Amino acid sequence: MLEVELCSLKMKNPMMLASGILGSHASSLIRISKHAGAVVAKSVGLEAREGYKNPVVINYAHGLINAVGLSSPGARAFAEKLNSFKTEGRCPLIVSVFASTPEEFASLTSFFPMADAFELNLSCPHAENAGMAVGSNPELVREIVAEVKRSTEKPVFAKLSPNVLDIVEIGKAAEEGGVDAVVAVNTVRGMSIDITSRKPKLSNISGGVSGEAIKPIALKCVWDLYKELEIPVIGVGGITTWKDVVEFILAGATAVQIGSALFYSYRMLYSLMESLRAYTRQTGESLAELVGKAHE
Amino acid sequence: MYCVKVEKVVRHNKDTATLIFDSILPSYPGQFVMLNLFGYEEIPLSLSSPRSITVKAVGETTKALVNVNPGAIVGIKGPSGNPFTPTDTKALLVAGGIGIAPLLYLHDYLIAEGANVHVLYGARTADELVCLERLKSYEVATDDGSKGFYGSVVELAELKPLRKYERIYACGPEPMLRAFHRLLKERRLLDKAEFSLERLMRCGMGVCGSCVLPEGFRVCVEGPVFNAAKLEW
Numbered sequence: 001m002l003e004v005e006l007c008s009l010k011m012k013n014p015m016m017l018a019s020g021i022l023g024s025h026a027s028s029l030i031r032i033s034k035h036a037g038a039v040v041a042k043s044v045g046l047e048a049r050e051g052y053k054n055p056v057v058i059n060y061a062h063g064l065i066n067a068v069g070l071s072s073p074g075a076r077a078f079a080e081k082l083n084s085f086k087t088e089g090r091c092p093l094i095v096s097v098f099a100s101t102p103e104e105f106a107s108l109t110s111f112f113p114m115a116d117a118f119e120l121n122l123s124c125p126h127a128e129n130a131g132m133a134v135g136s137n138p139e140l141v142r143e144i145v146a147e148v149k150r151s152t153e154k155p156v157f158a159k160l161s162p163n164v165l166d167i168v169e170i171g172k173a174a175e176e177g178g179v180d181a182v183v184a185v186n187t188v189r190g191m192s193i194d195i196t197s198r199k200p201k202l203s204n205i206s207g208g209v210s211g212e213a214i215k216p217i218a219l220k221c222v223w224d225l226y227k228e229l230e231i232p233v234i235g236v237g238g239i240t241t242w243k244d245v246v247e248f249i250l251a252g253a254t255a256v257q258i259g260s261a262l263f264y265s266y267r268m269l270y271s272l273m274e275s276l277r278a279y280t281r282q283t284g285e286s287l288a289e290l291v292g293k294a295h296e
Numbered sequence: 297m298y299c300v301k302v303e304k305v306v307r308h309n310k311d312t313a314t315l316i317f318d319s320i321l322p323s324y325p326g327q328f329v330m331l332n333l334f335g336y337e338e339i340p341l342s343l344s345s346p347r348s349i350t351v352k353a354v355g356e357t358t359k360a361l362v363n364v365n366p367g368a369i370v371g372i373k374g375p376s377g378n379p380f381t382p383t384d385t386k387a388l389l390v391a392g393g394i395g396i397a398p399l400l401y402l403h404d405y406l407i408a409e410g411a412n413v414h415v416l417y418g419a420r421t422a423d424e425l426v427c428l429e430r431l432k433s434y435e436v437a438t439d440d441g442s443k444g445f446y447g448s449v450v451e452l453a454e455l456k457p458l459r460k461y462e463r464i465y466a467c468g469p470e471p472m473l474r475a476f477h478r479l480l481k482e483r484r485l486l487d488k489a490e491f492s493l494e495r496l497m498r499c500g501m502g503v504c505g506s507c508v509l510p511e512g513f514r515v516c517v518e519g520p521v522f523n524a525a526k527l528e529w
Contacts, residue, residue, distance in 0.1 A: 022505035022514075033510040042505065054338035055371075057499035058297060068498060196299035197334050197369055263335070263503050266517070 001175070001280035004037065004288050006232060006255050007180040008157035009092045009116055011037030013082065013273050014249065014287055018236050018259030019096040019119060020068065032219055032262075033090040035269040037255060039044020041082060045130070046104060052126075058192060062093070063238065064260045065190055065202035069124040069139035075111040079285045082114055092116035094157070100129045100263055102140070102147035104167055109152040109244040117154050120144060120179075122170070123161035123186030125208045132161045137243050138173035145177025150276060153205040159183040160225075162217055171225045181232040183257065184221040188214045188237075211260035214238045226252020237294040240264070240273035248286055250294035297332065307431045311353040312394065313362045320346045321372065324379030325402035325491055326521040330500035332371030336360050340497045342398035342467075342520070343375060369508035371374040373500055378521050380408055380490055385462035389415040390476060392449050392468020393424065396493050398520075399467055400427055402411065407432060416456070418449025418472070433435040458485055466524075467492035477529045489524035 002013040016038040022028040023042035024090045033039050051071025058065050073077060075097075085093050095112045098121040099105040109118055122135025122144070134140055141158065158174040160167055162185040172184045187208025192201045200206070203242050220235020235253030239245055240261040248256045261268050282287060304316040321329065323343055332338035332348065336357040342348035364370075380402050385405050389399045396417055406413050411507040415434035421424050422443035425436055436444035437452040445452045450472060458464065458480070466476055466489060473491050480486045494516040495507035506516035511528055 021503050022508065024505040025508040025510075027510050027512040028505050028508040030512070051498075052497060055297070055332055055373075057501065057504055058373075059501060064503065066504075067501070068504060071498075194297060194299065196370060197371065199334055201297055201371075203337075260503065261502060266502070266514070 001286045003286070004255055006234070007117065009038060009155065010210070011255065012091065013037045013268065013276065015245065016040055016094070016234070016255055016257045017269070018257035019121065019261040021262055021289040026081055026088075027094070029087045030090070031266070032269065033085070035267075035273055036055065036091050038087070038092040038094055038116075040094040040096050040119055041078070042072065043070055043098045044072045044075055044078045045070065045098050045126065046075050046108060048072065048077065054202070055202055058201045060110065060192060062213035063209055064194055064263060065209050066187070067202045067207030070108060070124060070127050070130060070202065073178070075108055082101055082112065085113040086230045088094045094119050096121050096159070098124065098127070098130045100134060102143045105108055105144050106147040108152035109148060113293050117152065119151065119156060119157045119183060120148060120150065121159055123159050125187055125189045125205065126204055132163060135161055135170065136164050138169055141170055142173040142177040147173050148276045149178040153211055155180040157181045157183050158187055159187050159228050160221070162214070162221055162237070163189050167221050168224050168228045168283060171229055175229050175231050179231065181254070182225055182229065183234040184209055184225055185214075185237050187216045188217060202224060203283045210238065211263070212240050215244060219247060222248055222253050225250045236284065242279060243274050245272060245276060246279065246290070249290045250292070252292040252295065254291055266289070297368050297371045297373050300372055302364055302366055305366055309423050311362060312426050313422070314344060314348050314350045314427070315361065315364065316348045321375050322346070323375035325405045326379035326398050327375040327377050329375050330373035330497070333357055333361055333364065334369070334371065338371065338373070340500055340516070344397040344400045346401070350394070350397040350400065350503065365417065370393065376500065377516060377519060378476065380465055380492070380521050381463070382406060383463040384409045384411050385522060386412045387414070388456075388461040388464045389413060390449060390453055390464065390466040390468070391415065391417045392472035393419050395466075395468030395492070396426065396474075397467070400430055401433060402465060404511060416449050416453055418452065420466070420490065420515060448472065448475070450479060454479055456470060458483055458495055462488070464489040466490070470494070474529055477524055477527065479509065480524055486525040490521050492521050493519050493523050
């Protein structure tokens with residue numbers, strides 16, 4: 001009742017681990033893969049990158065704010081780390097990539113033969129010349145997607161930012177470029193200030209807000225994208241309970257991604273899966289049948 | 297994150313100091329805090345008592361911390377992580393270098409619980425051994441033989457009847473812990489032992505994945521204290 005098929009990926013449930021959460025090591029991805037429909041590894045670029053100085057993540061009453069700064073060991077080293085997922089992973093592996101140009105994006109796919117699909121990070125809100133900086137321009141998004149699609153036969157997803165005037169315009173550009181699905185949304189720009197030291201809490205001053213606070217924002221993006229696009233939408237942003245998962249599916253998400261909620265428990269996906277199973281048993285409908293139902 | 301004031305700084309030697317805060321952090325021995333020295337970095341540090349950290353200058357931030365002036369305000373996340381499992385019987389504490397920090401807290405806690413505590417404490421030189429006055433029963437080892445046993449703390453532990461201790465707790469540099477792990481494995485005592493580990497940490501709250509071990513555990517949540525039998529070393 002929970003199984004979904006997303007662009008030829010067979011998933012045991014619609015819940016994917018969102019990029020950037022526990023995704024730097026194969027060991028944590030393998031552990032989470034036991035209960036996840038798919039896992040997305042942390043975004044990787046061509047070269048190694050330090051990221052920002054600590055503090056890079058803070059929590060507050062309604063979620064997390066982070067500015068990790070795309071820290072990454074670089075494509076070659078990360079691919080070596082991910083190799084063990086091939087034999088021990090229990091779900092599809094999606095590799096998230098970031099870059100500044102279409103050519104650079106396309107050159108990344110060949111490093112990851114163990115990937116079942118790719119996610120394009122067009123939306124990190126706090127990196128120079130990457131993420132949102134390239135993902136806010138529809139022309140460039142179209143070119144990036146087209147170039148990456150030429151480099152690989154595997155499904156390619158575009159992860160979009162909510163920090164734009166019109167997310168549907170970016171989603172359409174990605175669709176025209178030939179993307180297989182869109183992922184909505186990445187974090188919302190935000191910040192926090194400590195009133196004792198009177199300084200911003202993050203070393204980068206501002207970062208991206210995730211967690212429960214952004215759920216209504218993300219849900220509206222999914223709703224709009226589902227209405228205007230032909231390709232599947234993957235919903236992400238603040239999903240914490242099984243009801244949130246159902247809401248996103250009703251809004252039009254074929255699958256969802258969960259990240260910040262793992263703050264509460266490593267076994268979050270297991271507990272959501274059990275609750276969703278009970279829900280489908282009660283309604284007698286599979287989750288796949290519910291996609292976009294709220295639009296009818 | 298919240299702020300505490302550094303009330304007092306006790307300098308132990310040229311590069312190690314204990315920073316005592318103006319308030320008690322509700323915690324258990326073995327837990328750590330993410331401490332943000334504003335203008336520097338936020339770093340994970342084990343508590344050396346409910347209201348102190350004991351830190352050695354190894355990088356830019358720790359160097360600044362050791363030289364911090366009383367009255368300074370620092371940011372704190374935590375205390376968090378899994379603490380040591382206490383005992384009120386016979387306990388052996390094995391420390392290497394600045395690994396003494398969490399064991400100092402544990403030492404005081406176990407004694408208050410009525411345990412019989414013995415400490416084996418190794419460092420490179422006599423000068424690097426700190427807070428000995430806080431320890432009730434101890435033996436030291438130095439790499440250069442300048443004090444106590446001439447050799448490593450693991451070599452010293454090898455000479456001891458480890459089996460007679462109900463619980464064994466260790467913290468120190470990873471090569472030392474790995475050597476001690478081998479010794480405990482040979483003597484089939486791994487499940488009696490708990491190790492406090494150190495890793496580069498970013499978020500310190502279980503989401504970023506920086507401190508994940510090959511076994512899949514996060515040092516910041518499932519650790520920093522692990523049962524030695526769970527480590528595939």
